[in-house]
Each structure stands twice: as C-alpha cells, then as structure tokens.
Amino acid sequence: MDTAPEEEPKPVPKTYDAFLTDIVGQSWYQILHCGAFIVGSTFAYWQPQLTNFTAAYMNHWCKVPGLQGRFNETVSKSLSIPFTTDESGDGGFSKCHMYAVNFSAYTDQELLNGAHKINATTTVCDAGWNFDTSQYESTLMSQYDLVCGNEYLTTFAASAAVLGFVFGALISGQVADRWGRMRTSLVWTILEIAFAISTPFSPNYILYLILRALSCMASMAGYTTHFTTCLEVLTSNGRNAFEIVNTATSIIRLGTLPLTAFYVRNHITLQLVAGGLIICNAVVRCITPESARWHLSIGQVKAATKVTRIMARVNGKEVPENHEQLMEGIAEEERKKEGGKKAIIFDLFRTPRMRRITFIVFAIWFACVFANYAVQLNIGTLIPGNVYLNMYIVLGLGQIMVLPIKYVVYYKIGRVKGLVLALIISGLFSFSMIGFVRLTSIPALAAIASLIGLAFAATAFNAVYLYSGEIFPTPVRAAGLGVGSSIGRIGGLIAPQMPLLAKTWYGLPYLVMGIIPILTGIMAVLLPETMGKTLPETLKQGELFGIERNEEILREGHVEQHAVEMTEVTRNETANKSTSNQLYLPLLQRSTKAC
Structure with missing residues (x-):
C-alpha cells in the first residue's frame, strides 16, 4: 500500500527578518503601520521649512512720529526717508536712516515743497520702523526689529532648527533603545x-532661538524613533x-505648507x-503598537510574542503553537551576534585605504547636507519670484524628479557614479x-534651475546614506553612519547663512x-563601488574592499596574514618593520595596480 510522502518540515526561522x-x-499590518507614520509625520515636515515664511524679509524704513496722521504712507516715506543706492547699483529708500529734521516745525505745504530737505542731514532711526505688509503681515524681523545691523540674525532661526536636529538625531537612538520606540x-x-506653541510668544529673540532649537530637537527625535519602527x-x-x-508622498506633505502659509500671513x-x-502625530503615535524587534533586543520575549501575534492576526496569518519558543530562539541568536569585542569609530582610521x-x-556627507x-x-531669499509657488515647485515637484534619478543610481549605474554625477550636476x-537670478523678467528659470539642482542634491544625499551603510564594515557601520550624519549637519548649520554672502556680491x-x-x-571618483558586491563584515575585509583581486585573496586565505601585518605596521610606524613589509607591500602594490 502506497503511503503519501511526508511533508518536509519548514525550516525554523533563526532571524527576525526570516520570522517576518x-x-x-x-x-495589512505593515501597510497600516507605515501609512499611519506617513500621515502622522506630514506636519513634522513643516518644522525645518517654517523659517522660509516666519523669518522672511520685510521691506522697512524709519518710523517718523512727526508725520503720523498727516500724510499717507507713500508720501510720508518720500518726505522723511532719503533715496540711496546700494553696492549693486540698485536704488531705493534708505532702510536705516531718515532726515534729521523736526517735522513738526514745518507746515504740510512746506514739507510737500521740500523746504525741510534744504541742507538737511540724516540720522539713524530712533523711533522704530515701519514694515511693508503687502506680502507678510508679520515676521520675526518685525517682531524683534531684526533690521539694519541686526538683520543677519534672521538667519539664526534656521540654524537653530538645524542645531536642534543634530541633538535630536544624537540622543533619540539612545533613549529609544532603553525606553522603547513608540513610548x-x-x-x-x-x-x-509644547515647545512649538510657546516659541512664538518668546519675549526676546534669544529665548525664541532656544525654544526653536528644542522644538526641532523633539521633532527630529520623535520622527527618527517612529521611522525606525517602520523599518x-x-x-x-x-x-x-x-x-x-x-x-x-512628500509631494503632498510638503505642498501643504506653502498653501497654508499663503492664507496665513501672520508668522x-x-x-x-x-x-x-x-x-495628529501624537494621536498616531499613541495608538501605534511597540516594536517587537525592540522587545526582543532587551529580552522581553513575552511582549514581543504578543505584538507579533497581533501582526499575524491583522495579516490573516496563523502563528504556530511554539510561537514563544521561536521568539526565544531568535532573541538568543541576536545576543550571540552582539557578543565579542566591539569596534569603535577610530578603527576606520587605522589603515590607509579605509582611512x-x-x-x-x-x-560627501558635508556637501550633501549643505x-x-x-x-x-x-x-525666499536666494530664489526670485513667488516664494509660495517656488517652495511647492522646488520641494514638492522636485520629489517627482528624485524618483527616476534614484532608481538609476540604485539599480543601474551604481552608487559611486551616481554620487559623482549627482554632486557635479547639482553644483x-x-x-x-x-x-538666472538677474533675469528678473523670467524668474521661473531660477526656480527650475534650483529644482533640478536640489533633485540631484537630494539623490546624492540618499546615495551617500546607502553607500555609508555598505562601505563601512559591519562592526562600525552604525558608528560610521552616525558620525557621517553629524558631520553633514555642520553643513546644515552654515547653509542658512548663505544669503549673507550676497551683501559682498549677489x-x-x-x-x-x-x-x-x-x-x-x-x-x-576615488571610492570603490559597492553595488552588487559582498559587503565587508570585518575591518580586515573593509581594508581590502574594492581591490580587484579581493575575492581571490579571500579564497587563498591571505586575509588573516594581511590583517596581522597591517596591524603591526599601524602600531609600529616608527619601528623596524622590514619583516612585516615583505608581506604587506606586495599586497599593497597589487591593490594599487588594481585600483
């Protein structure tokens, strides 16, 4: 009697990814989880871009109490403010000086005849400023009188936001690893x-900058932690x-800010x-379950089992009876992977090629973020034209361009060629x-140029993030990404100051x-390609990565010998190392020829 062949048992998943x-x-669980993140984080995208409107420039001139109520704004300005020419040859009413006369001593007719201007000198504004409210009802410039010698301070609002992002990115991971992602x-x-709502009521600009930095720090920390759960x-x-x-979806999310700012002109x-x-973000994060992977990382197997059971139920899957035992096995495997001596960021600088x-x-991190x-x-300052339309074109529609460029870089030409082309084209x-900025009759040309440039810069940013995760060896991969991101933020800190350079030359x-x-x-151009390559798992492999005969060297078993000699060379650079050089130099020569 024939018997049906027994089904082979399914392999037991040893990793969390295999379990998923x-x-x-x-x-459906993943769709709902990530969809909630995208919807909830819509307004988190607003925070770094707010300064395009809240710190925008407002035309201004001296307030003259002696003329208030006597003439309309246009006539008062022509009577009290001298006409000047700036360094670029553009003329206009002075923003920081007025005629030093007692306007109350003149009749209206005498003022209109210009009698007060005869032999008149000028003086700095002593009664405050009037601001042009045709585009903005108010900004930080009008709230804190950031004009004349203090006008450069308006750029600090964006720098404070970037500084907050730096600290938010640095501390979010450590806090989330200890206390949980969603919590x-x-x-x-x-x-x-709390910080965002209290910021605009700051009695002085210094407190405003502090609260602005704290608000953006909390925004980045919350965003990064929630984003991690999606991964x-x-x-x-x-x-x-x-x-x-x-x-x-960034096209829609970033487009909502200029639309809102168009109707809300008060900063x-x-x-x-x-x-x-x-x-809205708080509601989403309040109802989102905790990450099962985080529960496993701290040994909370029962909690991880509970979350994964919910995930399976939503996805229409049945969990096996030994569900909890499987989770315990995965947790044990994770602990084994984390064992042994851990590398540090300075290990990236110990050997010549890796350094x-x-x-x-x-x-590249610095350049991309900058x-x-x-x-x-x-x-609002470097791109002429309508700031609301420009923001949507550059930030919103620009994301459409990023998608095909990113596909080509990720799947066709490779990371290095993609970085080279994206950075150079952006520049x-x-x-x-x-x-283009001088072609005032066609301001759209400047917007289009910035749109294309930003699309390639954004592609380079995504590419260097991916490349960093591939080129750095596993023991220092996270550290390399973290330090690279932090160095990039330095570029972000100085980026808001770029408009100040226009005072020297436009x-x-x-x-x-x-x-x-x-x-x-x-x-x-000097970087090795990583697309389609076996990624380095150790510092030894990282030093050899990109050499043409790397795989042959690995097969021949020279890696250990090479690593030992390389370490001796690094530690004893000034000592007698002729013996080690006999082994190290041939490999280095082969590496150089291969590169």
Missing part, C-alpha cells in the same frame, strides 16, 4: 507641541518599497497652526543661478553652493 517573512507575513516617540511629540516591521524588499512611497498664527497640527575612504565619505539645506532653507545648476552664495558639491563629486 515566514510566519507574520508582509501585508519615547510619543513623549518627544508632546514636548514638540523594523518590514523585510528588506518592504523597506525599499517604503522608501519610494515615503519619497513620493505667530502660522507657528501656532503648525504646532497645533502636530497633535582615505572614510575621509571622502564624510566630506547643498540640500542651502536651497531648502533659503527659498553646475547652482552656478547657473548666477545668471552671485557669491551660488558660487559657494556650486564649488562644494563639485569638489566632493570629484573626490568621489
């Missing part, structure tokens, strides 16, 4: 609401899809609206702005914005 694929599945994300969101509920393929969807009201809408690669990657923020945070379009900001990406793009 084989047991939980990728379906800390919710706490950060509540703090963000932790997805498999590798799911993460790629999520990144594309997240980028595509205090706009900040209150932006802060109040973050409540060169690290310096170049960090320089190039992105220099445009994003200065749309060239920045150079083109020098000519084209200087665009010149700097072009030189930095182009130089780093040229440097990127």
